Amino acid sequence: MRCRRWGIAGVMLLAVTASLPAVALQPDEVLADRQLEARARDISAGLRCLVCQNQSIDDSDAPLARDLRLLVRERLQSGDSDRAVRDFVVSRYGDFVLLKPPFKLDTAILWASPLLVLLAGAVAIVIGRRTRRPPPPPDLSPAEQAKLDAILNEER
Template sequence: MRGLARAAVAAALWLALAAGPALAVQPDEVLDDPALEARARALSAELRCLVCQNQSIDDSNAELARDLRVLVRERLVAGDTDAEVIDYVVARYGEFVLLKPPFSARNALLWASPALLLLAGGGYAFINMRRRARRRSPALSPEEEARLEAILNERD
């Protein structure tokens, strides 16, 4: 009986924690039209909470995220397409509001920077290893080679 009670408490705790992000959208925000609400949820999942920064506005409980969710729903009710809603929010808050910003000429360096840093680091390591190898094994002059040969022959 005691094990069953622990399992029930653990299950209740797990359900409470798993349902946390779903509680961000308040009941007064939900649209009556299920199709519009589904579109609103899909759009909200693409937009970054400007307060939390690593959460979508759909998952965030921040007041600004709530305002953005309401704004998205207002634009959808007004008849905007999904692209128009995204364009409106981006025009107002910048590309940073997008969780997955599109590749463009403006942000090409940002997208390419990991590869460029990896190449620069690899090039630096390669050059540094070659320099160290040269320092460790200096070439012998002909006189030194002859002397080394003489020393080695004396031992045999």
């Protein structure tokens, strides 16, 4: 078996490596200026891939993510501030493009949805437990109660 040859350390190394995020950044996208590249990475780490929706544009290899990475770098090279670049992208795609959208009336449902899901689950559990309870046993009739009393008195 291969696992025996690799050993536990090899399997752990493989697990750690597999859990690292994949970076889809292409070599031709990297800026020569290290400061600008660091700023571009910081900005793109906070932007959502509109195709994948669960990855940043840095982690996605979708063509739209590549276009957004190039757009961020182009805007930085033209002298825009980090905030101006984010604002430009948000003005084109809306707050949904941000991995951490700001709390506004428009995005309140995004922020409240985890709490609403938890509350709905709690309500479902409470209702489910109440409906599954067995009905209480019926009361004894006077004749059954007399028999029970007789049996209990005999044992004493």
